[in-house]
Amino acid sequence: MGRPRKFDETRALTAVMHTFWQRGYEATSTRDLAESTGMGLSSLSNAFGDKRQLYLRALRRYYETNTAVQTELLRRPGPVKDRVRALMTQAIDIDLANPPSSGCLIMNASMEMANTDPEVAQEVRRHFTTVEEAVRSALAEGQDSGEITRDQDAGTLAHHVLSAYYGLRVLARVRPDRTALTNVVETLLAKL
Amino acid sequence: MGRPRKFDETRALTAVMHTFWQRGYEATSTRDLAESTGMGLSSLSNAFGDKRQLYLRALRRYYETNTAVQTELLRRPGPVKDRVRALMTQAIDIDLANPPSSGCLIMNASMEMANTDPEVAQEVRRHFTTVEEAVRSALAEGQDSGEITRDQDAGTLAHHVLSAYYGLRVLARVRPDRTALTNVVETLLAKL
DNA sequence: GCCGTATTGGATCGGTCGCGCAAAAACTCG
DNA sequence: CGAGTTTTTGCGCGACCGATCCAATACGGC
Numbered sequence: 001m002g003r004p005r006k007f008d009e010t011r012a013l014t015a016v017m018h019t020f021w022q023r024g025y026e027a028t029s030t031r032d033l034a035e036s037t038g039m040g041l042s043s044l045s046n047a048f049g050d051k052r053q054l055y056l057r058a059l060r061r062y063y064e065t066n067t068a069v070q071t072e073l074l075r076r077p078g079p080v081k082d083r084v085r086a087l088m089t090q091a092i093d094i095d096l097a098n099p100p101s102s103g104c105l106i107m108n109a110s111m112e113m114a115n116t117d118p119e120v121a122q123e124v125r126r127h128f129t130t131v132e133e134a135v136r137s138a139l140a141e142g143q144d145s146g147e148i149t150r151d152q153d154a155g156t157l158a159h160h161v162l163s164a165y166y167g168l169r170v171l172a173r174v175r176p177d178r179t180a181l182t183n184v185v186e187t188l189l190a191k192l
Numbered sequence: 193m194g195r196p197r198k199f200d201e202t203r204a205l206t207a208v209m210h211t212f213w214q215r216g217y218e219a220t221s222t223r224d225l226a227e228s229t230g231m232g233l234s235s236l237s238n239a240f241g242d243k244r245q246l247y248l249r250a251l252r253r254y255y256e257t258n259t260a261v262q263t264e265l266l267r268r269p270g271p272v273k274d275r276v277r278a279l280m281t282q283a284i285d286i287d288l289a290n291p292p293s294s295g296c297l298i299m300n301a302s303m304e305m306a307n308t309d310p311e312v313a314q315e316v317r318r319h320f321t322t323v324e325e326a327v328r329s330a331l332a333e334g335q336d337s338g339e340i341t342r343d344q345d346a347g348t349l350a351h352h353v354l355s356a357y358y359g360l361r362v363l364a365r366v367r368p369d370r371t372a373l374t375n376v377v378e379t380l381l382a383k384l
Numbered sequence: 385g386c387c388g389t390a391t392t393g394g395a396t397c398g399g400t401c402g403c404g405c406a407a408a409a410a411c412t413c414g
Numbered sequence: 415c416g417a418g419t420t421t422t423t424g425c426g427c428g429a430c431c432g433a434t435c436c437a438a439t440a441c442g443g444c
Contacts, residue, residue, distance in 0.1 A: 023308075024303075024304055026216065026219045100307060103303065107362060110362065111216075111300050111303040111304065111365070112216055112219075112300075114365060114366065115292060115294055115365070124366055125366055128363075128366045128367065151382075152375075152379055156372075156375050156376075157379070159375060159376045160376055160380065162363060163355075163356050163359030163362075163363055163376050163380075164355050164356055166358070166359040166362040166363065167354065167355030167356055167357060167362070168355045168359070170299060170302065170358040170359070171355055173303070173307070174302055174306065174313075174317055174320045175317065175320065180351055183344075183348050183351060184348075184352055184355050187344055187349070187351075188352065190343070191383040
Protein backbone atom coordinates (compact mmCIF):
# COMPACT_ATOMS: atom_id res chain seq x y z
CA MET A 1 0.00 0.00 0.00
CA GLY A 2 0.97 3.65 -0.22
CA ARG A 3 1.88 5.66 -3.26
CA PRO A 4 3.90 3.59 -5.70
CA ARG A 5 7.53 4.43 -6.34
CA LYS A 6 8.19 6.14 -9.62
CA PHE A 7 11.83 5.04 -9.79
CA ASP A 8 13.64 1.73 -10.07
CA GLU A 9 15.81 1.20 -7.02
CA THR A 10 18.59 -0.58 -8.86
CA ARG A 11 18.69 2.00 -11.64
CA ALA A 12 18.79 4.81 -9.12
CA LEU A 13 21.64 3.25 -7.19
CA THR A 14 23.52 2.67 -10.41
CA ALA A 15 23.17 6.34 -11.29
CA VAL A 16 24.32 7.31 -7.80
CA MET A 17 27.29 4.97 -8.16
CA HIS A 18 28.36 6.53 -11.42
CA THR A 19 28.10 10.04 -10.03
CA PHE A 20 30.20 9.23 -6.96
CA TRP A 21 32.57 7.30 -9.19
CA GLN A 22 33.13 10.21 -11.47
CA ARG A 23 33.35 13.05 -8.95
CA GLY A 24 34.29 11.44 -5.65
CA TYR A 25 32.40 11.74 -2.37
CA GLU A 26 33.11 15.27 -1.24
CA ALA A 27 32.78 16.85 -4.66
CA THR A 28 29.35 15.30 -5.17
CA SER A 29 26.40 17.26 -3.79
CA THR A 30 23.07 15.78 -2.91
CA ARG A 31 21.64 17.92 -5.70
CA ASP A 32 24.01 16.24 -8.16
CA LEU A 33 22.62 12.91 -7.03
CA ALA A 34 19.06 14.14 -7.42
CA GLU A 35 19.80 15.27 -10.95
CA SER A 36 21.56 12.09 -12.03
CA THR A 37 18.80 9.88 -10.69
CA GLY A 38 15.96 12.14 -11.78
CA MET A 39 14.61 11.96 -8.25
CA GLY A 40 13.86 14.69 -5.76
CA LEU A 41 16.03 15.31 -2.73
CA SER A 42 13.37 14.05 -0.33
CA SER A 43 12.74 10.91 -2.36
CA LEU A 44 16.42 10.09 -2.23
CA SER A 45 16.75 10.52 1.49
CA ASN A 46 13.42 8.82 2.10
CA ALA A 47 14.50 5.76 0.12
CA PHE A 48 18.17 5.46 1.01
CA GLY A 49 19.03 7.76 3.91
CA ASP A 50 21.55 10.56 3.92
CA LYS A 51 24.47 11.19 1.59
CA ARG A 52 26.86 8.90 3.43
CA GLN A 53 24.41 6.00 3.36
CA LEU A 54 23.98 6.59 -0.36
CA TYR A 55 27.73 6.35 -0.77
CA LEU A 56 27.85 3.07 1.09
CA ARG A 57 25.01 1.73 -1.05
CA ALA A 58 26.90 2.84 -4.16
CA LEU A 59 29.98 0.93 -2.99
CA ARG A 60 27.88 -2.18 -2.48
CA ARG A 61 26.32 -1.74 -5.89
CA TYR A 62 29.82 -1.57 -7.34
CA TYR A 63 30.64 -4.77 -5.54
CA GLU A 64 27.67 -6.56 -7.09
CA THR A 65 28.58 -5.44 -10.59
CA ASN A 66 32.19 -4.54 -11.24
CA THR A 67 33.86 -6.57 -8.52
CA ALA A 68 31.78 -9.54 -9.53
CA VAL A 69 33.07 -9.24 -13.08
CA GLN A 70 36.63 -9.34 -11.83
CA THR A 71 36.17 -12.50 -9.83
CA GLU A 72 34.22 -14.10 -12.66
CA LEU A 73 37.11 -13.55 -15.04
CA LEU A 74 39.38 -15.37 -12.63
CA ARG A 75 37.07 -18.36 -12.31
CA ARG A 76 36.71 -19.06 -16.00
CA PRO A 77 38.06 -22.26 -17.47
CA GLY A 78 41.31 -22.22 -19.36
CA PRO A 79 44.92 -21.35 -18.60
CA VAL A 80 45.39 -19.42 -15.37
CA LYS A 81 47.71 -16.89 -16.94
CA ASP A 82 45.06 -16.11 -19.51
CA ARG A 83 42.62 -15.37 -16.71
CA VAL A 84 45.04 -13.05 -14.96
CA ARG A 85 45.75 -11.40 -18.28
CA ALA A 86 42.02 -10.98 -18.84
CA LEU A 87 41.68 -9.31 -15.45
CA MET A 88 44.48 -6.89 -16.20
CA THR A 89 43.36 -6.18 -19.75
CA GLN A 90 39.84 -5.48 -18.66
CA ALA A 91 41.15 -2.95 -16.14
CA ILE A 92 43.24 -1.29 -18.83
CA ASP A 93 40.21 -1.10 -21.10
CA ILE A 94 38.17 0.53 -18.37
CA ASP A 95 40.87 2.97 -17.33
CA LEU A 96 41.60 4.00 -20.92
CA ALA A 97 38.00 4.18 -22.06
CA ASN A 98 36.69 7.12 -24.01
CA PRO A 99 35.52 9.33 -22.38
CA PRO A 100 38.15 8.56 -19.76
CA SER A 101 36.69 6.76 -16.78
CA SER A 102 37.59 7.47 -13.19
CA GLY A 103 39.50 4.26 -12.62
CA CYS A 104 38.31 1.99 -9.86
CA LEU A 105 35.67 3.32 -7.49
CA ILE A 106 37.03 1.23 -4.66
CA MET A 107 40.54 2.56 -5.11
CA ASN A 108 39.15 6.08 -5.17
CA ALA A 109 37.18 5.36 -2.02
CA SER A 110 40.22 3.91 -0.29
CA MET A 111 42.18 7.08 -1.00
CA GLU A 112 39.51 9.62 -0.18
CA MET A 113 37.53 8.06 2.63
CA ALA A 114 39.03 4.89 4.03
CA ASN A 115 41.23 6.64 6.57
CA THR A 116 38.42 8.74 8.01
CA ASP A 117 35.31 6.57 7.73
CA PRO A 118 35.49 3.11 9.32
CA GLU A 119 32.41 1.79 7.52
CA VAL A 120 33.82 2.83 4.15
CA ALA A 121 37.11 1.25 5.13
CA GLN A 122 35.37 -2.00 5.93
CA GLU A 123 33.49 -1.97 2.65
CA VAL A 124 36.73 -1.29 0.78
CA ARG A 125 38.45 -4.14 2.56
CA ARG A 126 35.62 -6.43 1.57
CA HIS A 127 36.25 -5.74 -2.11
CA PHE A 128 39.99 -6.20 -1.83
CA THR A 129 39.62 -9.41 0.13
CA THR A 130 37.23 -10.85 -2.42
CA VAL A 131 39.52 -10.08 -5.34
CA GLU A 132 42.53 -11.31 -3.41
CA GLU A 133 40.87 -14.60 -2.66
CA ALA A 134 39.86 -15.06 -6.30
CA VAL A 135 43.43 -14.39 -7.43
CA ARG A 136 44.88 -16.68 -4.79
CA SER A 137 42.50 -19.44 -5.72
CA ALA A 138 43.31 -19.16 -9.41
CA LEU A 139 47.04 -19.15 -8.74
CA ALA A 140 46.76 -22.18 -6.49
CA GLU A 141 44.93 -23.98 -9.25
CA GLY A 142 47.71 -23.00 -11.63
CA GLN A 143 50.30 -24.32 -9.23
CA ASP A 144 48.49 -27.64 -9.06
CA SER A 145 48.44 -27.96 -12.83
CA GLY A 146 52.03 -26.82 -13.16
CA GLU A 147 51.24 -23.61 -15.01
CA ILE A 148 52.42 -21.35 -12.20
CA THR A 149 55.74 -21.38 -10.40
CA ARG A 150 55.89 -22.84 -6.91
CA ASP A 151 58.71 -20.57 -5.84
CA GLN A 152 56.29 -18.97 -3.40
CA ASP A 153 53.03 -20.11 -1.93
CA ALA A 154 49.82 -18.98 -3.59
CA GLY A 155 49.06 -16.37 -0.95
CA THR A 156 52.36 -14.57 -1.37
CA LEU A 157 52.09 -14.83 -5.12
CA ALA A 158 48.58 -13.39 -4.95
CA HIS A 159 49.85 -10.36 -3.08
CA HIS A 160 52.48 -9.94 -5.75
CA VAL A 161 49.91 -10.06 -8.53
CA LEU A 162 47.57 -7.73 -6.66
CA SER A 163 50.23 -5.10 -6.15
CA ALA A 164 51.02 -5.21 -9.86
CA TYR A 165 47.33 -5.03 -10.63
CA TYR A 166 46.55 -2.00 -8.50
CA GLY A 167 49.81 -0.34 -9.44
CA LEU A 168 48.87 -0.81 -13.05
CA ARG A 169 45.61 1.02 -12.42
CA VAL A 170 47.44 3.85 -10.71
CA LEU A 171 49.76 4.20 -13.67
CA ALA A 172 46.85 4.01 -16.08
CA ARG A 173 45.34 7.11 -14.48
CA VAL A 174 48.54 9.06 -14.82
CA ARG A 175 49.87 7.88 -18.15
CA PRO A 176 47.26 6.28 -20.38
CA ASP A 177 49.76 4.48 -22.59
CA ARG A 178 48.28 1.14 -23.56
CA THR A 179 51.53 -0.27 -24.90
CA ALA A 180 53.41 0.42 -21.69
CA LEU A 181 50.60 -0.97 -19.57
CA THR A 182 50.37 -4.12 -21.66
CA ASN A 183 54.11 -4.57 -21.29
CA VAL A 184 53.70 -4.44 -17.53
CA VAL A 185 51.14 -7.22 -17.71
CA GLU A 186 53.31 -9.43 -19.88
CA THR A 187 56.37 -8.78 -17.74
CA LEU A 188 54.42 -9.89 -14.71
CA LEU A 189 52.99 -12.99 -16.37
CA ALA A 190 56.38 -14.03 -17.71
CA LYS A 191 57.67 -14.25 -14.13
CA LEU A 192 54.82 -16.35 -12.77
CA MET B 193 59.24 47.96 2.49
CA GLY B 194 55.78 47.43 3.90
CA ARG B 195 54.76 45.55 7.01
CA PRO B 196 56.99 42.51 7.56
CA ARG B 197 55.52 39.05 7.23
CA LYS B 198 54.90 37.27 10.47
CA PHE B 199 55.06 33.78 8.94
CA ASP B 200 57.72 31.68 7.26
CA GLU B 201 56.65 30.85 3.73
CA THR B 202 58.17 27.38 3.71
CA ARG B 203 56.70 26.48 7.07
CA ALA B 204 53.28 27.71 5.98
CA LEU B 205 53.37 25.71 2.77
CA THR B 206 54.46 22.65 4.69
CA ALA B 207 51.49 23.02 7.01
CA VAL B 208 49.18 23.48 4.03
CA MET B 209 50.67 20.38 2.42
CA HIS B 210 50.04 18.26 5.50
CA THR B 211 46.45 19.44 5.77
CA PHE B 212 45.67 18.68 2.14
CA TRP B 213 47.55 15.41 2.50
CA GLN B 214 45.48 14.32 5.44
CA ARG B 215 42.04 15.45 4.33
CA GLY B 216 42.21 15.74 0.55
CA TYR B 217 41.35 18.78 -1.53
CA GLU B 218 37.58 18.97 -1.33
CA ALA B 219 37.32 18.11 2.35
CA THR B 220 39.78 20.84 3.29
CA SER B 221 38.29 24.29 3.84
CA THR B 222 40.22 27.51 3.60
CA ARG B 223 39.54 27.94 7.30
CA ASP B 224 41.25 24.61 7.96
CA LEU B 225 44.28 25.95 6.14
CA ALA B 226 44.19 29.16 8.13
CA GLU B 227 44.11 27.21 11.36
CA SER B 228 46.89 24.80 10.45
CA THR B 229 49.19 27.60 9.32
CA GLY B 230 48.24 30.01 12.09
CA MET B 231 47.59 32.62 9.43
CA GLY B 232 44.50 34.62 8.62
CA LEU B 233 42.42 33.99 5.54
CA SER B 234 43.54 37.26 3.99
CA SER B 235 47.20 36.57 4.59
CA LEU B 236 46.89 33.18 2.92
CA SER B 237 45.20 34.44 -0.19
CA ASN B 238 47.41 37.51 -0.31
CA ALA B 239 50.54 35.42 -0.19
CA PHE B 240 49.59 32.38 -2.26
CA GLY B 241 46.32 33.03 -4.10
CA ASP B 242 43.14 31.03 -3.84
CA LYS B 243 42.57 27.50 -2.56
CA ARG B 244 43.46 25.83 -5.82
CA GLN B 245 46.74 27.71 -6.09
CA LEU B 246 47.51 26.67 -2.54
CA TYR B 247 46.91 23.08 -3.50
CA LEU B 248 49.28 23.33 -6.44
CA ARG B 249 51.90 24.92 -4.20
CA ALA B 250 51.44 22.09 -1.72
CA LEU B 251 52.01 19.53 -4.48
CA ARG B 252 55.22 21.31 -5.45
CA ARG B 253 56.31 21.42 -1.85
CA TYR B 254 55.73 17.66 -1.69
CA TYR B 255 57.88 17.31 -4.78
CA GLU B 256 60.76 19.20 -3.18
CA THR B 257 60.64 17.10 -0.03
CA ASN B 258 59.11 13.64 -0.31
CA THR B 259 59.67 12.98 -3.98
CA ALA B 260 63.24 14.18 -3.62
CA VAL B 261 63.80 11.64 -0.86
CA GLN B 262 62.58 8.86 -3.15
CA THR B 263 64.94 9.74 -5.97
CA GLU B 264 67.79 10.23 -3.54
CA LEU B 265 67.35 6.71 -2.20
CA LEU B 266 67.65 5.39 -5.75
CA ARG B 267 70.85 7.30 -6.46
CA ARG B 268 72.78 6.10 -3.44
CA PRO B 269 75.86 3.92 -3.88
CA GLY B 270 75.61 0.20 -3.28
CA PRO B 271 73.65 -2.68 -4.79
CA VAL B 272 70.74 -1.60 -6.95
CA LYS B 273 68.36 -4.06 -5.36
CA ASP B 274 69.14 -2.57 -1.97
CA ARG B 275 68.17 0.84 -3.30
CA VAL B 276 64.87 -0.42 -4.67
CA ARG B 277 64.28 -2.21 -1.40
CA ALA B 278 65.01 1.03 0.46
CA LEU B 279 62.46 2.86 -1.68
CA MET B 280 59.80 0.26 -0.98
CA THR B 281 60.60 -0.05 2.71
CA GLN B 282 60.48 3.68 3.20
CA ALA B 283 57.03 3.75 1.61
CA ILE B 284 55.86 0.96 3.90
CA ASP B 285 57.19 2.83 6.91
CA ILE B 286 55.33 5.96 5.88
CA ASP B 287 52.08 4.17 5.08
CA LEU B 288 52.14 2.21 8.32
CA ALA B 289 53.26 5.06 10.56
CA ASN B 290 51.51 5.81 13.82
CA PRO B 291 49.28 7.75 13.67
CA PRO B 292 48.47 6.31 10.26
CA SER B 293 49.51 8.62 7.47
CA SER B 294 47.46 9.29 4.38
CA GLY B 295 49.71 7.43 1.99
CA CYS B 296 51.20 9.35 -0.88
CA LEU B 297 49.86 12.83 -1.54
CA ILE B 298 50.51 12.49 -5.25
CA MET B 299 48.55 9.26 -5.49
CA ASN B 300 45.72 10.90 -3.59
CA ALA B 301 45.83 13.87 -5.94
CA SER B 302 45.85 11.63 -8.98
CA MET B 303 42.69 9.91 -7.75
CA GLU B 304 40.77 12.95 -6.57
CA MET B 305 41.79 15.69 -8.96
CA ALA B 306 43.86 14.54 -11.92
CA ASN B 307 40.89 13.74 -14.12
CA THR B 308 39.21 17.11 -13.61
CA ASP B 309 42.06 19.57 -13.19
CA PRO B 310 44.65 19.67 -16.00
CA GLU B 311 47.21 21.60 -13.94
CA VAL B 312 47.00 19.10 -11.12
CA ALA B 313 47.30 16.32 -13.67
CA GLN B 314 50.44 17.87 -15.07
CA GLU B 315 51.96 18.28 -11.62
CA VAL B 316 51.12 14.66 -10.81
CA ARG B 317 52.71 13.48 -14.03
CA ARG B 318 55.84 15.41 -13.15
CA HIS B 319 56.24 13.44 -9.92
CA PHE B 320 55.63 10.11 -11.58
CA THR B 321 58.00 10.88 -14.41
CA THR B 322 60.73 11.89 -12.01
CA VAL B 323 60.43 8.72 -9.95
CA GLU B 324 60.16 6.61 -13.08
CA GLU B 325 63.35 8.06 -14.49
CA ALA B 326 65.18 7.50 -11.20
CA VAL B 327 64.05 3.87 -11.15
CA ARG B 328 64.94 3.35 -14.80
CA SER B 329 68.35 4.86 -14.30
CA ALA B 330 69.09 2.68 -11.28
CA LEU B 331 67.92 -0.46 -13.06
CA ALA B 332 70.04 0.37 -16.12
CA GLU B 333 73.03 0.75 -13.86
CA GLY B 334 72.22 -2.62 -12.33
CA GLN B 335 72.00 -4.17 -15.76
CA ASP B 336 75.42 -2.82 -16.63
CA SER B 337 76.94 -4.30 -13.51
CA GLY B 338 75.11 -7.58 -13.95
CA GLU B 339 72.99 -7.23 -10.82
CA ILE B 340 69.74 -6.96 -12.74
CA THR B 341 68.32 -9.26 -15.37
CA ARG B 342 68.47 -8.18 -18.99
CA ASP B 343 65.35 -10.09 -19.93
CA GLN B 344 63.72 -6.75 -20.61
CA ASP B 345 65.10 -3.30 -21.26
CA ALA B 346 65.40 -0.91 -18.34
CA GLY B 347 62.35 1.11 -19.32
CA THR B 348 60.02 -1.87 -19.33
CA LEU B 349 61.54 -3.14 -16.13
CA ALA B 350 61.05 0.28 -14.55
CA HIS B 351 57.35 0.18 -15.36
CA HIS B 352 57.18 -3.22 -13.77
CA VAL B 353 58.85 -1.99 -10.59
CA LEU B 354 56.70 1.12 -10.52
CA SER B 355 53.46 -0.81 -10.78
CA ALA B 356 54.55 -3.01 -7.89
CA TYR B 357 55.57 0.08 -5.94
CA TYR B 358 52.31 1.95 -6.33
CA GLY B 359 50.28 -1.20 -5.93
CA LEU B 360 52.13 -1.82 -2.70
CA ARG B 361 51.07 1.61 -1.47
CA VAL B 362 47.47 0.90 -2.40
CA LEU B 363 47.53 -2.34 -0.47
CA ALA B 364 49.22 -0.65 2.46
CA ARG B 365 46.24 1.69 2.81
CA VAL B 366 43.78 -1.16 2.84
CA ARG B 367 45.61 -3.83 4.80
CA PRO B 368 48.46 -2.48 6.92
CA ASP B 369 50.19 -5.84 7.30
CA ARG B 370 53.93 -5.24 7.28
CA THR B 371 54.84 -8.89 6.81
CA ALA B 372 52.69 -9.26 3.72
CA LEU B 373 53.98 -6.00 2.26
CA THR B 374 57.58 -6.97 2.89
CA ASN B 375 56.93 -10.27 1.16
CA VAL B 376 55.69 -8.40 -1.88
CA VAL B 377 58.93 -6.44 -1.97
CA GLU B 378 61.10 -9.52 -1.70
CA THR B 379 59.05 -11.39 -4.28
CA LEU B 380 59.57 -8.54 -6.69
CA LEU B 381 63.31 -8.22 -6.02
CA ALA B 382 63.84 -11.94 -6.40
CA LYS B 383 62.56 -11.74 -9.96
CA LEU B 384 64.75 -8.81 -11.05
C1' DG C 385 58.44 62.12 12.39
C1' DC C 386 55.82 61.55 8.43
C1' DC C 387 54.57 58.95 4.11
C1' DG C 388 54.17 55.08 1.13
C1' DT C 389 53.65 50.20 1.24
C1' DA C 390 52.80 45.56 2.37
C1' DT C 391 50.62 42.54 5.81
C1' DT C 392 47.45 41.73 9.37
C1' DG C 393 42.92 40.56 11.77
C1' DG C 394 38.06 40.75 11.43
C1' DA C 395 33.80 41.25 9.28
C1' DT C 396 30.98 40.08 5.60
C1' DC C 397 29.49 38.96 0.97
C1' DG C 398 26.58 35.84 -2.19
C1' DG C 399 26.27 31.12 -2.92
C1' DT C 400 25.86 26.34 -1.89
C1' DC C 401 25.84 22.74 1.34
C1' DG C 402 23.14 18.72 3.71
C1' DC C 403 18.90 17.97 5.57
C1' DG C 404 14.14 18.31 7.02
C1' DC C 405 9.27 19.87 7.13
C1' DA C 406 4.47 20.20 5.32
C1' DA C 407 1.15 19.46 1.97
C1' DA C 408 -0.34 17.28 -2.28
C1' DA C 409 -0.55 12.95 -4.83
C1' DA C 410 -1.27 8.05 -5.72
C1' DC C 411 -1.97 3.77 -4.33
C1' DT C 412 -4.57 -0.47 -1.12
C1' DC C 413 -7.91 -1.94 1.69
C1' DG C 414 -12.37 -1.91 4.00
C1' DC D 415 -16.11 6.19 -1.62
C1' DG D 416 -13.32 7.29 2.48
C1' DA D 417 -9.43 6.00 5.69
C1' DG D 418 -4.70 4.83 6.01
C1' DT D 419 -0.12 4.66 4.13
C1' DT D 420 3.74 5.78 1.44
C1' DT D 421 6.05 8.63 -1.98
C1' DT D 422 6.51 12.92 -4.31
C1' DT D 423 6.97 17.79 -4.60
C1' DG D 424 8.30 22.32 -3.26
C1' DC D 425 10.18 25.22 -0.04
C1' DG D 426 13.18 26.70 3.44
C1' DC D 427 16.23 26.26 7.35
C1' DG D 428 20.80 26.95 9.63
C1' DA D 429 25.52 26.19 8.62
C1' DC D 430 29.43 26.47 6.04
C1' DC D 431 31.78 27.41 1.75
C1' DG D 432 35.43 30.34 -0.98
C1' DA D 433 36.57 34.81 -1.63
C1' DT D 434 36.93 39.74 -0.81
C1' DC D 435 36.84 44.19 1.41
C1' DC D 436 38.46 47.45 4.90
C1' DA D 437 40.57 49.51 8.62
C1' DA D 438 44.45 48.85 11.71
C1' DT D 439 49.27 47.88 11.92
C1' DA D 440 54.28 47.82 11.27
C1' DC D 441 57.98 48.43 8.68
C1' DG D 442 61.72 51.26 5.24
C1' DG D 443 62.93 55.53 3.05
C1' DC D 444 63.11 60.40 3.20
